[in-house]
Amino acid sequence: MVEFRKSIPIGEAVSRIMAINIEGKSEYVSVNESYGRFLSEDLLATNDVPHFDRAPYDGYAVRSIDTVEANRDNPIEFEVVDHIGAGLVSNKNVGPFQAVRIMTGAQMPESCDCVVMLELAKDYIKDGKSYMSTKRKHRPGENVSRRGEDARTGEVLVEKGTKINPGIQAMLATFGYAKVHVAQKPKVGLFATGTELLSVDEPLQPGKIRNSNSYMISAQIERAGADVLYFGTLPDDFDTCFTAVKEALNKVDLLVTTGGVSVGDFDYLPAIYEKLNASVLFNKVSMRPGSVTTVAELDGKILFGLSGNPSACYVGFELFARPVIRKMLFSPKPHLRKEKAILDVDFPKANPFTRFVRSKLSVSDGKLIVTPSGLDKSNIVMSLAGANSLTVLPGGTRGFSAGDEVAVLMLEDHEGSEWPW
Numbered sequence: 542m543v544e545f546r547k548s549i550p551i552g553e554a555v556s557r558i559m560a561i562n563i564e565g566k567s568e569y570v571s572v573n574e575s576y577g578r579f580l581s582e583d584l585l586a587t588n589d590v591p592h593f594d595r596a597p598y599d600g601y602a603v604r605s606i607d608t609v610e611a612n613r614d615n616p617i618e619f620e621v622v623d624h625i626g627a628g629l630v631s632n633k634n635v636g637p638f639q640a641v642r643i644m645t646g647a648q649m650p651e652s653c654d655c656v657v658m659l660e661l662a663k664d665y666i667k668d669g670k671s672y673m674s675t676k677r678k679h680r681p682g683e684n685v686s687r688r689g690e691d692a693r694t695g696e697v698l699v700e701k702g703t704k705i706n707p708g709i710q711a712m713l714a715t716f717g718y719a720k721v722h723v724a725q726k727p728k729v730g731l732f733a734t735g736t737e738l739l740s741v742d743e744p745l746q747p748g749k750i751r752n753s754n755s756y757m758i759s760a761q762i763e764r765a766g767a768d769v770l771y772f773g774t775l776p777d778d779f780d781t782c783f784t785a786v787k788e789a790l791n792k793v794d795l796l797v798t799t800g801g802v803s804v805g806d807f808d809y810l811p812a813i814y815e816k817l818n819a820s821v822l823f824n825k826v827s828m829r830p831g832s833v834t835t836v837a838e839l840d841g842k843i844l845f846g847l848s849g850n851p852s853a854c855y856v857g858f859e860l861f862a863r864p865v866i867r868k869m870l871f872s873p874k875p876h877l878r879k880e881k882a883i884l885d886v887d888f889p890k891a892n893p894f895t896r897f898v899r900s901k902l903s904v905s906d907g908k909l910i911v912t913p914s915g916l917d918k919s920n921i922v923m924s925l926a927g928a929n930s931l932t933v934l935p936g937g938t939r940g941f942s943a944g945d946e947v948a949v950l951m952l953e954d955h956e957g958s959e960w961p962w
């Protein structure tokens with residue numbers, strides 16, 4: 542007798558998972574190791590940037606008031622009293638019609654309020670002294686990079702939960718964060734179940750296939766920002782699977798398995814959850830692919846029983862496991878980014894279930910266009926490589942036509958452009 546399963550809408554399934562009280566933890570790592578990690582605290586400016594007025598050009602620092610009379614027919618002469626490069630500070634008190642030759646990045650002398658660029662100055666020696674002259678009137682503050690123009694002390698510059706990119710790396714160094722608080726990477730355990738599974742280096746045998754889900758899901762776990770603890774493959778044997786899952790749970794924050802969740806004679810995951818006394822959040826979702834996805838919770842750990850069918854497995858991970866990982870990484874928006882796009886092909890057949898079609902999103906004439914990246918069946922592997930998105934086709938009584946506007950979930954990878962742009 543096949544057990545009865547009550548199918549729930551995808552939104553309800555996601556809500557049940559996200560309602561589990563599971564929190565991320567923080568750790569303190571060197572800035573050298575922080576690229577690609579997620580901030581576990583807001584990033585604050587610890588000083589003004591720049592923290593002194595400075596020259597943004599090579600030139601002469603002068604008092605703007607001394608240039609008021611300068612014009613094409615009336616060059617104004619300045620005595621050059623000092624010469625500084627970036628990193629040096631002039632201690633000269635610059636008086637009327639005096640100048641400091643200053644290089645880009647150097648701190649402005651106290652009494653100067655503008656910089657005459659080298660290109661607008663003529664320099665010469667007279668009676669053994671250095672002079673320069675300019676024919677250009679300068680405004681107060683002209684060619685000066687002001688203290689605090691880039692950032693002000695105490696400003697929140699980047700919010701908690703943001704992935705550290707090269708620009709944030711620059712900020713961290715700018716503010717002297719030799720170490721930074723980031724989210725600990727959740728440890729996600731992974732098993733692939735199935736007696737039919739061969740390893741990547743084995744030759745094909747009758748009735749057997751190579752295990753591709755482990756490699757796919759490992760990459761998805763890493764793309765989401767977590768660490769993988771790969772426990773290998775398991776045969777379709779209840780006792781072996783039960784012991785392996787039970788032991789693995791002690792070592793991980795989340796556990797992903799692929800295969801063995803349907804109603805077949807060797808689909809043991811549902812029975813394993815029962816014997817573990819885990820509370821099953823759902824075991825059927827009104828979606829394709831991934832309808833058999835079964836998710837349970839035990840002692841604050843979530844067990845994701847993903848389908849063995851590769852496309853169903855892929856979609857199940859992105860919709861159900863990824864947001865939990867991102868939540869543990871403090872992301873305020875843990876779900877896949879949603880955009881609207883124009884469908885490029887017809888889906889004439891109505892389907893009672895919401896479909897997540899592996900698809901390729903591209904921009905054409907300023908519009909987002911989406912087209913399937915291959916065959917739309919749950920056992921398909923090949924459509925995944927070219928997929929940068931999942932097209933959402935809500936279940937209902939009608940099909941969809943080319944030109945319809947649809948929701949698209951983005952999978953984060955962006956293709957480059959041809960040259961020239």
Ligand SMILES: Nc1nc2c(c(=O)[nH]1)N[C@H]1C(S)=C(S)[C@@H](COP(=O)(O)OP(=O)(O)OC[C@H]3O[C@@H](n4cnc5c(N)ncnc54)[C@H](O)[C@@H]3O)O[C@H]1N2
Nearest residue numbers: 733735752753754755800801802803808848849850853919
């Ligand atoms: N009578 C019914 N049969 C099936 C139902 C149903 O409702 N009633 N659901 C179908 C749907 S939908 C799906 S999806 C599959 C899901 O089955 P399982 O998740 O239990 O997965 P398995 O049976 O173990 O495997 C399915 C398929 O995927 C291949 N596979 C498994 N593991 C891997 C791997 N690591 N790498 C690559 N391929 C893998 C496996 O060989 C099977 O071909 O059930 C339907 N049946």
Ligand code: MOO
Nearest residue numbers: 831832833853919
């Ligand atoms: O769960 Mo199956 O993947 O609906 O296709």
